[in-house]
Amino acid sequence: MPIYNLYMGCSVPANYPNYEAAMFKVAETFDMTLEYMEDVGCCGSPNLRAIDFFGWLLVNARTLAIAEKNGHDIVTPCNGCFGSLKDVLHHLQHDEEDLKRVNAELKKSGLSLKCTIKVRHFVEALYTDIGIEQIMSRITRPLDGVGIAIHYGCHVLRPADVTEFKPEILDELVRATGATVIDYPLWKQCCGATVLPVNEALAIRLARDKLKSMKEHGAEFVTVVCPACGNQLDLQQLGLKDSFGEEYNLPVLLYPQILALALGMDESEVGLELNRVPADPILDHLSG
């Protein structure tokens, strides 16, 4: 029964409580103990890294140091938080001088960082520590082979030497539910969420390219493991309908929502009604 330091960040609890709830349902099923980390908050996002590298290092080093106190791996459901924590850890493991500067600051609040802690995305912990076989043995309502396009999200995949995350992880997790993974050309492409603050039109173009590519290759649903990507691909569909008259009708589900449904859980338990593009059509694809 593995125990984890759960790092929520700010976006999932505020914008996607359905993701949080579904993650807990899945974790309970497989005896994963997720303990909310104490005394931590927002990771600052790549925007903080852009304007204030040292501030971003400190904020995330503090989180890492708090987790190091009990030593349990950090897991997070957010690609942004995952990227920040992994990046900071990687940097401080390779830059002694910055680690010294960071530790000098952390010392003031009685903390210190040795860089021994592990940072993991929730889905990777599920894949590695529980395993596909174990997951499949608990599926009671498998999906009927319906086509799902996976949007991994940039900050879980890249830079690969930092994130150490393989796309196969999510492929296999989706297949374990009985669904089919759709191949589409733009699978690696960014959803556009990061550029929203400086160029909204560009962000919309990127979401549109992505949704088009998914739809054209037969996707009926989309799955994501990041609140920012989820928000972008889900919400922009409403805007694209207004501005371009284009309807994609691609429900965007957080991966644990799909798994929880296949594990036999009820739609209200995973907050399906909070997904903006109606996601309940997935219920028609559950057998058994």
Next chain:
Amino acid sequence: MAETKESAEPPTILVDPIDMSKLDQSFCNEIKSMPYGEELVACFACTTCTAACPIANQWDYKPHQLIRMIILGMREEVLSSKEIWECLTCFQCQERCPQKVRVTDIFFDCKNLAAEEGKVPNSIVALGKLLLETGQLYEVTEDWQREDLDLEPEVPGLATEPLKEILKTTRTGRLVGSDE
């Protein structure tokens, strides 16, 4: 034999030549000494980064040009460019670089240098301000949604003060302070 008349006109050029006197030779070393800047000078301008970039088609300066501009010392042009702020941080350029130049990470370095000079788009300063004042980018407003899903209405363990305290002492504090 007819004599060919030589044209007195200069050849047609697509871009203005670089004014060599305005190059800042120290810029390349400055970036090289920053996090992930080390491989910068290994760039051989193959343009793979630009081919990998999903938005380079609408940039005036393409990713490979920005890298070349840094090496040449075009400090002002790079640090004032809109491109560094529009970078998606998707890391596709960096992932494909055959010379292992950390292109995306280097653009983060450029943004930090630009920020040190106060050259930050207002919308990004606003995010810095939000972090400094509230300690987070998103706040739970509809706690009933959380309760409906059997979650605690307030996020367990959440602390917003530490981030505010940290950013008061770092560049965010100076950037947001000088904006007011």
